[in-house]
Amino acid sequence: MYCFRGLAFDVSQCIEVRGIKKTYGKVTALDGVSFSIPCGERWCLLGPNGAGKSTMLKLIVGLLKPDAGTIEVGGAQPVSKEAKAKLGYLPEDATPYLTLSVRENLEYMGALRGVPDLRTRVDYLLEFLELAQYQNSKVSALSRGNRQKLALALAVIHSPNILLLDEPLNYLDIPTQEKAISLLGSVDATLLVSTHIMSIAERLTSKALIITRGKIVWSGKIEELKSLGSSDEPIESIVARIMVKGV
Amino acid sequence: MFTKLLRFILVTRFSKPFLLFIAFFTIYGTVLGLMFSTHSLFSDLGYYATGLTSFVLAMSLLAGGLQILKSDLDYLLLLPVDRIQLAGALFISQFLASTGVFLFLLFGYTRPLTHGSTTDLAFLVLDLLLLGFLSTSLSVISHRLTLQWKSLLTVALGAYLLSAIFGFKFSPASIFSGEFLAGTVSLVLVTAVTGVFAFRELSRIELTIARPLTRLTSTTISRQQNFLTSSKKGAVYRHHFLLIEVSGRANLGGSSSFRSVSRVSIWKALVVTSALAFAYYLVTTRSSVSSTTVIDVTLVLTSYMPSIFLSQGGIQNERLWLGFTAVEPWVYMRHLLVAKALANLVLVLPFVLANILLYDRGAEPALSAAFASAFISPATTVLMGYTFARFSPIQVKDLGVSPAQFNLRQLASTVPSFFAVAFAGAALISLYSNFISLVILFCACSFVLARRSTLEKLVYTMSQSGFV
Numbered sequence: 001m002y003c004f005r006g007l008a009f010d011v012s013q014c015i016e017v018r019g020i021k022k023t024y025g026k027v028t029a030l031d032g033v034s035f036s037i038p039c040g041e042r043w044c045l046l047g048p049n050g051a052g053k054s055t056m057l058k059l060i061v062g063l064l065k066p067d068a069g070t071i072e073v074g075g076a077q078p079v080s081k082e083a084k085a086k087l088g089y090l091p092e093d094a095t096p097y098l099t100l101s102v103r104e105n106l107e108y109m110g111a112l113r114g115v116p117d118l119r120t121r122v123d124y125l126l127e128f129l130e131l132a133q134y135q136n137s138k139v140s141a142l143s144r145g146n147r148q149k150l151a152l153a154l155a156v157i158h159s160p161n162i163l164l165l166d167e168p169l170n171y172l173d174i175p176t177q178e179k180a181i182s183l184l185g186s187v188d189a190t191l192l193v194s195t196h197i198m199s200i201a202e203r204l205t206s207k208a209l210i211i212t213r214g215k216i217v218w219s220g221k222i223e224e225l226k227s228l229g230s231s232d233e234p235i236e237s238i239v240a241r242i243m244v245k246g247v
Numbered sequence: 248m249f250t251k252l253l254r255f256i257l258v259t260r261f262s263k264p265f266l267l268f269i270a271f272f273t274i275y276g277t278v279l280g281l282m283f284s285t286h287s288l289f290s291d292l293g294y295y296a297t298g299l300t301s302f303v304l305a306m307s308l309l310a311g312g313l314q315i316l317k318s319d320l321d322y323l324l325l326l327p328v329d330r331i332q333l334a335g336a337l338f339i340s341q342f343l344a345s346t347g348v349f350l351f352l353l354f355g356y357t358r359p360l361t362h363g364s365t366t367d368l369a370f371l372v373l374d375l376l377l378l379g380f381l382s383t384s385l386s387v388i389s390h391r392l393t394l395q396w397k398s399l400l401t402v403a404l405g406a407y408l409l410s411a412i413f414g415f416k417f418s419p420a421s422i423f424s425g426e427f428l429a430g431t432v433s434l435v436l437v438t439a440v441t442g443v444f445a446f447r448e449l450s451r452i453e454l455t456i457a458r459p460l461t462r463l464t465s466t467t468i469s470r471q472q473n474f475l476t477s478s479k480k481g482a483v484y485r486h487h488f489l490l491i492e493v494s495g496r497a498n499l500g501g502s503s504s505f506r507s508v509s510r511v512s513i514w515k516a517l518v519v520t521s522a523l524a525f526a527y528y529l530v531t532t533r534s535s536v537s538s539t540t541v542i543d544v545t546l547v548l549t550s551y552m553p554s555i556f557l558s559q560g561g562i563q564n565e566r567l568w569l570g571f572t573a574v575e576p577w578v579y580m581r582h583l584l585v586a587k588a589l590a591n592l593v594l595v596l597p598f599v600l601a602n603i604l605l606y607d608r609g610a611e612p613a614l615s616a617a618f619a620s621a622f623i624s625p626a627t628t629v630l631m632g633y634t635f636a637r638f639s640p641i642q643v644k645d646l647g648v649s650p651a652q653f654n655l656r657q658l659a660s661t662v663p664s665f666f667a668v669a670f671a672g673a674a675l676i677s678l679y680s681n682f683i684s685l686v687i688l689f690c691a692c693s694f695v696l697a698r699r700s701t702l703e704k705l706v707y708t709m710s711q712s713g714f715v
Contacts, residue, residue: 024711058710061572062576063567063571063572063576063710064710065707079576079577084573084574084575087572089568090568091715092715093644093715094566094715095566096569097486097569098564098643098646099492099564101467101468101471104471104472104474105569107472107473107474108472108486108569109569109573110474111475111477111478111481111482112479112482112483112570113479114479119475136469137466137467137468138466138468140466140646141467154569
């Protein structure tokens with residue numbers, strides 16, 4: 001444990017969020033959100049549209065500054081070099097660099113992240129995600145699905161310790177979804193996945209945070225979440241009830 | 248129906264304050280022109296008007312595009328709307344988005360060329376309107392051309408228009424040399440041909456949009472950049488210094504679409520600027536126009552034009568979730584801006600060299616211009632990058648469509664270009680004023696690049712503005 005700005009942090013927590021508030025003009029996106037994710041755990045972030053999920057991920061990754069509260073990523077500030085080295089991030093509707101080719105995108109990000117043996121890593125990802133045939137294509141010429149595959153590869157190119165994913169399987173066909181799930185399953189990282197699709201949440205993660213109107217309304221194991229409803233009640237219905245009415 | 252359609256198209260493409268500003272600025276500029284047209288500054292007004300017209304029309308062709316939004320593709324174009332009415336409304340919108348409208352500002356300054364003749368005055372009004380239509384048509388046609396064709400046609404058009412300076416009276420710009428009849432005839436012909444073509448493109452807008460996008464699907468990059476052995480900083484410079492993204496959305500600069508999010512190697516761009524600098528040297532030494540005027544106008548243009556493209560194109564194509572999450576955001580932003588400024592410096596170096604040679608041949612103002620060329624444009628790239636990211640960050644996400652509504656904030660982001668023009672003007676007064684200008688620019692750039700908090704704020708603003 002150590003103290004930072006009067007708050008105690010546990011370094012075994014890969015993501016530590018304390019009292020985060022974020023507003024856009026008069027709209028409050030996040031209102032006093034606190035949670036922590038221990039290293040190695042896999043969590044999903046659930047919530048209705050506009051609940052503040054994407055804002056939360058952007059704050060953790062250091063692309064937004066909170067109005068109040070603190071965030072620690074592996075014991076470091078989100079904008080610090082240390083946090084950047086650990087984090088991998090895939091936003092919703094991610095678009096890689098349109099003017100670069102598929103291979104250039106991967107090599108550029110690999111170089112920026114100082115990935116050792118970069119050529120081998122790039123070749124592996126191109127082969128695994130079946131992008132090798134497009135490696136010289138300009139990203140602007142790719143289909144939306146292939147762009148998403150590339151975006152996924154860019155998020156994991158440096159084998160991050162902490163991976164933040166916002167709707168990672170958007171636009172992917174079913175065989176590629178399986179490949180992506182296999183890739184993400186094999187990554188040895190703490191995971192925080194924002195999604196609307198419960199089946200994806202269940203396959204990629206074991207714990208859930210439910211956020212509604214900028215506040216965490218439930219957190220725990222997905223199994224516990226299921227047990228909140230009757231035996232034949234689908235999990236989507238339970239989650240929807242929590243989102244609307246609370247627990 | 249047409250009124251409703253036009254209103255809808257204008258409201259979805261321009262904010263109301265922006266439209267009011269255009270109206271105000273056009274009237275204000277025209278009145279100002281009428282008041283000061285006899286000032287000694289405008290003694291070479293025919294030359295200025297020809298230069299400006301050539302520049303505006305050439306830019307409309309080179310950097311034009313369609314004023315179409317993503318939501319048009321999803322909704323508007325699916326409606327059972329009369330195609331002719333739609334084309335008409337889109338043409339008017341395109342006219343307001345392009346610099347065509349501003350060509351009318353020349354009215355005040357060029358009125359003395361009519362020497363009080365009512366016929367010539369009528370010709371002048373008609374010609375300025377036609378030039379606006381021509382600029383609009385060229386920006387529409389630009390959408391379907393490849394970068395190679397655009398470059399080629401731009402050079403040809405520029406040469407045709409500038410031929411008026413050398414006495415060719417069948418150039419549309421020869422109206423500014425007093426050749427109203429011949430100039431008007433050529434202008435009517437050129438405008439009619441391009442206008443018909445542009446209108447046809449707009450009346451079947453779905454096909455017009457789809458054609459270049461279809462061509463894009465087969466795009467591969469033959470000469471790949473190799474980042475494998477680059478350091479972190481080296482990778483940023485290899486990307487942002489060696490490659491120029493051409494997709495500047497200069498407000499009222501005729502650029503309204505991002506079909507051609509293309510990249511150009513800096514060495515290829517250097518060949519182009521070298522050719523332009525050579526042409527500049529020839530015009531200054533061989534033409535009958537005063538060398539001081541040519542040096543002044545060229546310095547003003549080179550002071551802000553490259554920086555608009557380099558700063559906006561660089562930032563519009565950036566990806567916050569990639570570069571800015573791989574290294575500290577403020578460090579990445581700093582290197583990005585410096586890389587773009589260095590790229591700008593390389594591109595204007597041929598003009599610096601041309602100015603040094605001109606000074607050697609006895610053109611006194613060329614020495615100041617050489618210093619100013621080397622500093623003003625790169626510094627303006629940094630400052631424009633800052634204001635663009637701070638006040639109106641717009642990210643290119645989809646091809647073939649305009650990414651956002653035009654508004655006043657976007658105009659605010661081009662303010663440093665006006666300062667660049669002022670600094671260029673000051674630089675030409677004397678070496679002393681040149682030195683003061685450069686010190687001010689150096690301090691402003693240092694303020695932007697040295698302060699971590701300033702750069703971090705840019706990243707947060709971009710993120711909040713929807714940059715992914």
